[in-house]
Amino acid sequence: MKVLVPVKRVIDYNVKVRVKADGSGVDLANVKMSMNPFDEIAVEEAIRLKEAGTADEVVAVSIGVKQAQETLRTALAMGADRAILIVAAADAHQDIEPLAVAKILKAVIDEEQPNLVLAGKQAIDNDMNATGQMLSALLGWSQATFASKLEVNGDNAVVTREVDGGLQTIKVKLPAIVTVDLRLNQPRYASLPNIMKAKKKPLGEKTAADYGVDVSPRLEVVKTAEPEARQAGEIVPDVDTLVAKLKERGVV
Amino acid sequence: MAVLLLGEVNDGELALDPTAKAVNAAKALGEVTVLCAGASAAAAGAAAAKIEGVAKVLVAEHPALSHRLAEPTAAMIVSLAGDYSHIMAPATSDAKNVMPRVAALLDVMVISDVSGVVDADTFERPIYAGNAIQTVRSKDAKKVVTLRTSAFKAAGKGGPAKVETVDVPGDPGLSEWVEDKVAESDRPELTSAGVVVSGGRGVGSQGDFALIEKLADKLGAAVGASRAAVDAGFAPNDWQVGQTGKVVAPELYVAVGISGAIQHLAGMKDSKIIVAINKDPDAPIFQIADYGLVADLFQAVPELIEKL
Numbered sequence: 410m411k412v413l414v415p416v417k418r419v420i421d422y423n424v425k426v427r428v429k430a431d432g433s434g435v436d437l438a439n440v441k442m443s444m445n446p447f448d449e450i451a452v453e454e455a456i457r458l459k460e461a462g463t464a465d466e467v468v469a470v471s472i473g474v475k476q477a478q479e480t481l482r483t484a485l486a487m488g489a490d491r492a493i494l495i496v497a498a499a500d501a502h503q504d505i506e507p508l509a510v511a512k513i514l515k516a517v518i519d520e521e522q523p524n525l526v527l528a529g530k531q532a533i534d535n536d537m538n539a540t541g542q543m544l545s546a547l548l549g550w551s552q553a554t555f556a557s558k559l560e561v562n563g564d565n566a567v568v569t570r571e572v573d574g575g576l577q578t579i580k581v582k583l584p585a586i587v588t589v590d591l592r593l594n595q596p597r598y599a600s601l602p603n604i605m606k607a608k609k610k611p612l613g614e615k616t617a618a619d620y621g622v623d624v625s626p627r628l629e630v631v632k633t634a635e636p637e638a639r640q641a642g643e644i645v646p647d648v649d650t651l652v653a654k655l656k657e658r659g660v661v
Numbered sequence: 662m663a664v665l666l667l668g669e670v671n672d673g674e675l676a677l678d679p680t681a682k683a684v685n686a687a688k689a690l691g692e693v694t695v696l697c698a699g700a701s702a703a704a705a706g707a708a709a710a711k712i713e714g715v716a717k718v719l720v721a722e723h724p725a726l727s728h729r730l731a732e733p734t735a736a737m738i739v740s741l742a743g744d745y746s747h748i749m750a751p752a753t754s755d756a757k758n759v760m761p762r763v764a765a766l767l768d769v770m771v772i773s774d775v776s777g778v779v780d781a782d783t784f785e786r787p788i789y790a791g792n793a794i795q796t797v798r799s800k801d802a803k804k805v806v807t808l809r810t811s812a813f814k815a816a817g818k819g820g821p822a823k824v825e826t827v828d829v830p831g832d833p834g835l836s837e838w839v840e841d842k843v844a845e846s847d848r849p850e851l852t853s854a855g856v857v858v859s860g861g862r863g864v865g866s867q868g869d870f871a872l873i874e875k876l877a878d879k880l881g882a883a884v885g886a887s888r889a890a891v892d893a894g895f896a897p898n899d900w901q902v903g904q905t906g907k908v909v910a911p912e913l914y915v916a917v918g919i920s921g922a923i924q925h926l927a928g929m930k931d932s933k934i935i936v937a938i939n940k941d942p943d944a945p946i947f948q949i950a951d952y953g954l955v956a957d958l959f960q961a962v963p964e965l966i967e968k969l
């Protein structure tokens with residue numbers, strides 16, 4: 410079985426994001442970029458499927474700027490076999506929308522014919538939570554989002570999903586798109602020898618135009634603003650004062 | 662312009678709060694038709710008809726629509742889409758599952774987790790865990806939108822609007838439901854509660870999380886948790902508040918043993934009053950708390966329960 414894992418290069422989750430003064434976006438110049446945390450979980454799950462003998466090949470795919478090569482090298486160092494970069498933007502400030510990403514991924518999937526796609530539930534930059542579902546729609550495949558447990562058995566997968574009410578388990582026909590949630594696994598760190606080995610693994614490169622996909626945005630960004638700041642509060646000395654304050658405000 | 666709004670239906674019942682909030686956000690854009698879909702949805706449809714601002718209710722009943730599986734639900738919505746300029750839903754986990762699929766089938770971009778409706782084409786939404794608010798203008802012919810319910814007030818009582826039943830395209834047969842694990846609780850629902858008490862890693866164990874629950878019960882509150890507390894097994898996944906969990910904006914939010922990582926703040930920083938109890942005076946949560954108490958939670962929380 411072949412598993413395809415789309416990985417996105419995003420601002421590192423530890424970086425304090427700053428909105429540009431002119432309201433044109435957030436400042437990505439000279440900030441640390443990393444693999445989207447959910448995609449690390451997806452890569453980890455794919456590698457575990459390979460280690461368990463369920464999968465025989467893991468292919469990582471990234472769409473964006475040329476530097477997304479680094480993200481793909483990380484996936485390779487974790488244990489992916491091969492990677493494909495689709496250059497679709499010249500500048501990190503140009504985010505490719507989930508619909509366009511899904512169209513490109515569909516084209517890659519038509520070529521690669523994987524049985525399973527493991528994507529992240531959400532990219533932590535645009536917080537869209539959409540690509541996996543859109544890809545599944547374009548392919549006419551089954552989808553299982555927000556997975557916290559995955560079991561592949563022959564021609565189907567049983568997936569436990571984190572939903573508002575608790576947990577839901579569904580059984581999906583393969584091929585399927587599964588988007589992964591935080592509690593599916595704990596991703597491994599790439600070891601130094603594996604980082605060295607990853608440098609020799611194949612990393613193919615294409616462009617969005619090679620697939621004939623138009624990546625121009627459907628959503629025009631009018632402006633990007635700082636959220637309203639909260640008024641500074643106060644430190645109360647003890648529980649009695651806290652209770653008095655809350656009574657004053659009429660909330661207890 | 663006309664809006665098709667997916668009502669939040671769970672096991673045949675309407676979740677009134679998220680649906681009424683979404684109706685309120687949608688009604689400025691045109692006549693609102695609420696779709697209630699499920700194995701049984703008639704009761705939900707009758708309830709939706711009594712929300713102020715609802716012009717019409719469509720009831721779609723079919724076994725394939727039970728458990729809101731994405732593929733048949735999306736196909737159902739797409740079969741109705743022709744008549745509407747906007748297809749909207751409260752941003753629940755069900756809608757996040759279904760609506761991007763609907764958008765892709767219509768070849769439009771989904772606009773997720775909208776916190777402000779500017780006009781028919783223009784919407785505000787938080788990005789980067791709420792570190793920035795982006796205003797986007799859609800160039801698509803149809804807008805497919807999920808609405809962050811914590812950002813909108815609920816529409817009141819009205820109607821009753823007329824209710825019609827609609828045909829269901831059926832089941833594409835791609836996936837099947839196996840089971841739900843839903844914890845029953847007498848506490849208020851997290852995203853609509855007036856008061857929320859959340860515990861973090863500082864609580865230390867599942868057993869000690871009872872202390873958080875006790876404080877919550879004293880305040881008639883819902884219980885929340887940080888990701889760290891959920892990951893550690895102190896609390897179930899559906900209690901997680903944050904960027905990738907639930908977003909809440911109660912009158913009062915009490916954070917106990919939570920450091921205040923940006924991903925947690927993303928889910929609660931629009932609360933009216935924030936109280937933080939943490940033994941570390943430098944914890945970032947104190948920078949956004951209205952009232953901070955630097956204390957060991959194992960002393961402060963029992964004392965608070967006693968004095969409230």
Ligand SMILES: Cc1cc2nc3c(=O)[nH]c(=O)nc-3n(C[C@H](O)[C@H](O)[C@H](O)COP(=O)(O)OP(=O)(O)OC[C@H]3O[C@@H](n4cnc5c(N)ncnc54)[C@H](O)[C@@H]3O)c2cc1C
Pocket residue numbers: 422446447533860861862863864886887888889890901902903904905906907917918919920921922923924925928938939940941944956957958959
């Ligand atoms: C992709 C991604 C998504 C995420 N999504 C979310 C999300 O949705 N929600 C979320 O919450 N997090 C999320 N996180 C995790 C987030 O980054 C933090 O790791 C998490 O919020 C930390 O939880 P915490 O504050 O409980 O734990 P910690 O940061 O460990 O803080 C524990 C606090 O408890 C205090 N404490 C300890 N003992 C006591 C005591 N006896 N009395 C009083 N105080 C005490 C400590 O001083 C400390 O401040 C996400 C992370 C990533 C990478």
Ligand SMILES: Nc1ncnc2c1ncn2[C@@H]1O[C@H](COP(=O)(O)O)[C@@H](O)[C@H]1O
Pocket residue numbers: 414415416417418445447448470471472473505507510527528529530531532533535536537538539540541
């Ligand atoms: N540019 C991209 N390149 C590769 N994968 C992506 C890209 N954008 C989104 N994805 C995948 O889709 C998931 C959800 O992203 P989003 O829908 O943008 O929140 C991510 O976790 C990735 O797995």
